[in-house]
Amino acid sequence: MGKIIGHFIMPHPPIVVSEVGKGEENQALSTVNACSKVADEIQSLEPDTIIVITPHGPLFRDAIAITDGTYISGNFGNFNAPEVQLDLNINAPLSESIVTYAYGMGVPIVSITEEAADNFDIDYELDHGAMVPLYFINKKYTNYKLVHITYGLLSEVELYRFGIAIKEAVNLSNNKTVIIASGDLSHKVTEAAPYGYSPHGKEFDEKVMKHLENGDVLSIFKMDKNMIECAGECGLRSFHILLGTMDRYKIRGELLSYEAPFGIGYGVMRFDTSEGDREDLLQKISEIRKESLKKIRDNEDEYVRLARETLEHYVKTDNLINIPPYVTKEMLKEERGVFVSLKKDGELRGCIGTIFPAYDNIAEEIIHNAVEAGQRDPRFNPVEEEELEDIIYSVDVLMPAEKASRETLDSKKYGVIVRSGSRSGLLLPDLSGVDTVDEQIEIALRKAEIREDEPYSIERFEVVRHS
Structure with a gap:
């Protein structure tokens, strides 16, 4: 029987790699030291497999990506240090087993072979989200094979479920496995941040680290979506998967380091797990998501409600909706350009609009642009019926x-x-x-x-x- 013997969160700023930072890594010395401490612990654990979950590999809107091959390499050439190269063997049987379990649990996943990478016009190589943590580990320990996973832009429920699939696949293997969730925290913590400042940045970092330290899994999934979006992070989906790999366990996080020397939050954390908590968190997380969506639906005004009901009606019947009785006089009398935007799981799912009015009133403008946004935005596939309950709408009247x-x-x-x-x-x-x-x-x-x-x-x- 296999087992996951270590769970860690690590950031991935290339500047902490000494050959890249060339001295600037000393501004993030707490992070460097904490990553080295994780490497020491992994050396003592002697895993035969390390699973890395990264945001920066082949990223898909509708699927998780897992590298499928026997070997993968990468270097820091994009960061002016091509001499720093990692060459790693892939644990192909475990990767294939994870794919099988994910399919069985209804989680969309795609295997990235070298041929598939060519078809998708992407590089078959290690990304910096994986290489930065492994850079520190490889200084201390190299006797392992890799499972390389890039999260998809899926719902929290699907990501947590995928974590459970990883745990099940490992348990039925012969592997001693360590899991690393790679991810930076808010990219907008201070005025020095290259992505701009948001007061939500520090708030996000403090809350997510505190919830993880306390092992308060449900509070992670209850965090305010607007705060998360404004924080501009890239790690939360990795954490959702990592938490799924610890499903049915009591967990506590030990914060090894947190700092934001360049305006971007870097957190390093290890987890202790123990038997005894048999609570069905997946069901509770699903309920949290449903309650959140219900609250949004209950607070829609006439503009948003019309956009939502229009697209739902069109997807189900292939016909435009008749103007409903709740539409206001203003919506029937005024002519304005209107944009309708759709989001799913925090990501844009469609946006179409008119700069100047093309129809007799705002209501007609919303009806036509809602259909266009959901069915004919050239950047996306048409919205399908099973997606409708997850779509969040906004309407901008110009x-x-x-x-x-x-x-x-x-x-x-x-x-x-x-x-x-x-x-x-x-x-x-x-x-x-x-x-x-x-x-x-x-x-x-x-x-x-x-x-x-x-x-x-x-x-x-x-x-x-x-x-």
Whole structure:
């Protein structure tokens, strides 16, 4: 019988690799020392397999990716240290067993072979999310095979369930296994952060670390979604999977280090597990998710409700909805451009809109754009019926645009329209991950296929956001 003998959280900033940092790693010395301490413990455990869960391998919206082969390598060439290379053997039988268990539990997963990587136009190599933790481990211990997993943009329930699948596959193997959840915390902890500052950054880091220390799994899944989105993290999905691998155990986390020297939170943690807690957390996590979605549905205004009911009706009947009686007089009388946005599991699932009104009133605008966003956004496959209960909607009603300059913009208050000849691009205000005017204009130009060195005009507009 196999067993998971160690559970760890490690960050992955390449700068803590001495050959990359060239001295700057000393600004994150607490992280460096904690990662070395994890490596010491893994050396003493002598696992024959290490499973790394990373955000930065082949990332899919609708599936978890697991490397399928016998060998994989990578180096820090993208960070000006190509001489630092890792060459690792893959535990192919365990990887295949995890795939089998995941399929059996209804978790979408894709095997990434070298051929599949070519088909997906991705590199078959180790990513820095895996290499940074393994860099420290390989200094102390190398007698292991690797299972390389990239989380997918799935729901918390599916990720936790996948963790259970990993545990079951390991238990029925002959492997002594260590699991590392690779992930940085908020990328917006201080003003020094390269991704901008958010007051939610420090709040997120403090809460997630405290819940993990206390072994309070359910509180992790109850965390405020807006706070998580504003924090700009890349580790929480790794943690969801890691927690699933400890399902049915009592857990306590030992925080080995936390710091944010570059404005990005780095946390290093080890876990102790013990028998005795047989609580069905998967069911409770499912209930938390359902309650959260119900609360959102119960608080919809007429604009959001119309967008949701329109898409649900269209997906199920292939017909447009008739205007419902709850639609307000304002929605029937006013003509405005409208954008309808869909999100699923915190990620964009579709967004289509009109800058100027194309229909007789706001209600008709919402109806048509809700269908377009859900069925014809070229970036996504059409929304299917089984997804409908997981979709979160927002509706932006556009106010008239006015001429503007870069100096008069505010990415939180104003949306922006750029124009050059017949080409134009629009970006809504106050979008997650768009924190500066320069980012806003850059994205709008890219959407319009306008080069930055071309002449172009700028307009700004405000929106009334219903979400």
